Amino acid sequence: MxxxxxxxxxxxxxxxxxxxxxxxxxxxxxxxxxxxxxxxxxxxxxxxxxxxxxxxxxxxxxxxxxxxxxxxxxxxxxxxxVYKKPATPSFLDDNEAQKLEKGEVANYLKTTTDDKGNKKELLVEYDAETREFIVSDTEKILAPDMVNLQFLTAAQKENYRKGKEVTLPDKTTFGFSATDTHGIRANKLALVASILIDGGLTYVVYKGLNMLFNQKRNEVEAAKLSPGYYHAVQDAAESQNSHVPNQMNRTYTRGGSR
Incomplete structure (x- = not known):
């Protein structure tokens, strides 16, 4: 999110x-x-x-x-x-590291133990652009409550945090990715994610999303967005114009050059 x-x-x-x-x-x-x-x-x-x-x-x-x-x-x-050679985390074996580097798998879910004996679940990805392994604590990955106004089940939220793809009835499929600038990939060019914070609903409008890991995307089909998406965009716009406390729309229109 x-x-x-x-x-x-x-x-x-x-x-x-x-x-x-x-x-x-x-x-x-x-x-x-x-x-x-x-x-x-x-x-x-x-x-x-x-x-x-x-x-x-x-x-x-x-x-x-x-x-x-x-x-x-x-x-x-x-x-x-951009590193010449990636530093492999100690909890990855050589085979796992090679599969990530070659782009054969999207991620690995690993369980480690800290100095105090507490178990921690980590999601490991590989950034081919910088040649670096990216490690995310799954407890700190924020899963959306809704996508395109469709509520996610507890199981879907758990899958999202563990780096698995989630598919909704409107045929939108998406997944978390720490290596992507959006933080999320999808089979659609856009989606609206929502989360409840302090009693208010925060909307995040994603546009220009990258395709799912190692999957080809039909751009014509990817541009066909569900009614739920358009209703969510409308709700986000209305919440931005309202004065309800803790209700925000996190869309940006600012441009620039890099």
Whole structure:
């Protein structure tokens, strides 16, 4: 789900300007990358300028960026470069790692134990663009309550958090993906996800979605959206115009260049 963790005023503008992603206090990000940043995800791959680290100066490099708050609440800009060779997590065996790298499987669900003996369920994906394994704590993956105004069952929410595809009666199929800038993939070009927060319904309108893992998509069929989608878009617009507390529409119309 595309719940916004940060607002634009919280962005480290000086750091963004230093690497060429902002200028004169104005962001130079497209709408998808901005949404990814504000939602706590990684942007798409982009060219960064004038990087400095440990007395090393790099004129330009391809990388993704994300935000992370430290213990004091300060928002830091993280840079995810393209690695020559991925660092394999200890809980993956060589066969599993190779299948992820080759794109033979979308993800692996692994159970690990922390230093205190607590079990943790992790979803592991592979980002082929940066050559990096992406690990998500399934407890922190937020599953939508509704998609296209259709309620998800408890089992569907669990499947979503575990990286499995979910199919609705309107033939919309979707799944979580930490490697995707939208955080979600689908067999349709668009969908509306909703979640109940503090008694209000938050709408997230996704457009231009990427296809499901290793699946070919019929673009004509993908553009045929269900009545539920259009009703959800209408509800989202009405909630944006209403003054009901805790009821928000998380759609963005801001453009930009990368």
């Amino acid at each position: 595309d719940i916004i963790h940060y607002n634009e005023k919280m962005l480290p503008m000086q750091d963004l300007e230093t690497i060429g992603l902002a200028s004169g206090g104005q962001l130079l990000l497209n709408v998808d990358d901005l949404k990814a940043l504000l939602s706590g995800r990684r942007t798409g791959l982009m060219q960064l300028q004038n990087l400095e680290a440990e007395n090393i100066k790099i004129k330009s490099m391809d990388a993704k960026v994300s935000l992370k708050a430290d213990e004091n609440g300060k928002i830091n800009l993280l840079i995810h470069p």
